[in-house]
Amino acid sequence: MEILIAPSILSADFLKLGEQIRMINNSRADLFHLDIMDGRFVPNITFGFNIIKQIKSIAEKPLDVHLMIEDPDRYLQDFKNAGADYLSVHYETCPHLHRTVDYIKNLGMKAGLVINPHNPVELLSDIVNVADYILIMSVNPGFGGQKFIEQTINRIGKLKNILSENNSTAMIEVDGGVDLSNARQLADAGANILVAGNSIFSTRNPSETIAEFKRITNEQ
Numbered sequence: 001m002e003i004l005i006a007p008s009i010l011s012a013d014f015l016k017l018g019e020q021i022r023m024i025n026n027s028r029a030d031l032f033h034l035d036i037m038d039g040r041f042v043p044n045i046t047f048g049f050n051i052i053k054q055i056k057s058i059a060e061k062p063l064d065v066h067l068m069i070e071d072p073d074r075y076l077q078d079f080k081n082a083g084a085d086y087l088s089v090h091y092e093t094c095p096h097l098h099r100t101v102d103y104i105k106n107l108g109m110k111a112g113l114v115i116n117p118h119n120p121v122e123l124l125s126d127i128v129n130v131a132d133y134i135l136i137m138s139v140n141p142g143f144g145g146q147k148f149i150e151q152t153i154n155r156i157g158k159l160k161n162i163l164s165e166n167n168s169t170a171m172i173e174v175d176g177g178v179d180l181s182n183a184r185q186l187a188d189a190g191a192n193i194l195v196a197g198n199s200i201f202s203t204r205n206p207s208e209t210i211a212e213f214k215r216i217t218n219e220q
């Protein structure tokens, strides 16, 4: 399967947001990754529905919305209304994860489960068969530009085994500290979607960097 690249808007220049969305439209990127933080589950606050709606109005690729908020059930319908196509919730925020996944799918979105670096991926064994994708955090969530946690490579391998043991076709997404130096290794380990913020937007030509990510991860 082709490796998908999801630029994280968190690292974009918000004074030029429209321009940056169009740049991604015209690039080889596959998804827009949007990070929603509430200042409670994670120590940072980002943006909400109004910004998502405005991005949606010009985006030509699906919106992959990553919720880092407490009690996400309260807002699932609002994220659908704002334009989310993929919606992921943290294992750590959902006491009734099956119900939350059903709710997301019934709203017509792809449902993702996110797991923090300290939690064993085995915790998801009994629910992987209902998820559309699993997002492995490769940094502690909250900020862009952090250092990649190496242990993630082993975690992807373990998760791959869990998926096949449970007949799950869920995709594996990796988020945090992904760059051109580790992208190929992540793809080889079994990742299907790579999120990248700082390593795309800090470069002189982000569109060319996205193309480089696609080349590195998809060449035979």
Ligand code: DX5
Pocket: 008, 009, 010, 011, 033, 035, 066, 139, 140, 141, 142, 143, 144, 145, 146, 175, 176, 177, 178, 195, 196, 197, 198, 199
């Ligand atoms: C971190 C967010 C990430 C972040 C990744 O909590 O979930 O999506 O934007 O940024 P980089 O690629 O810079 O680590």
Ligand code: ZN
Pocket: 008, 033, 034, 035, 066, 175, 195
């Ligand atoms: Zn994210």
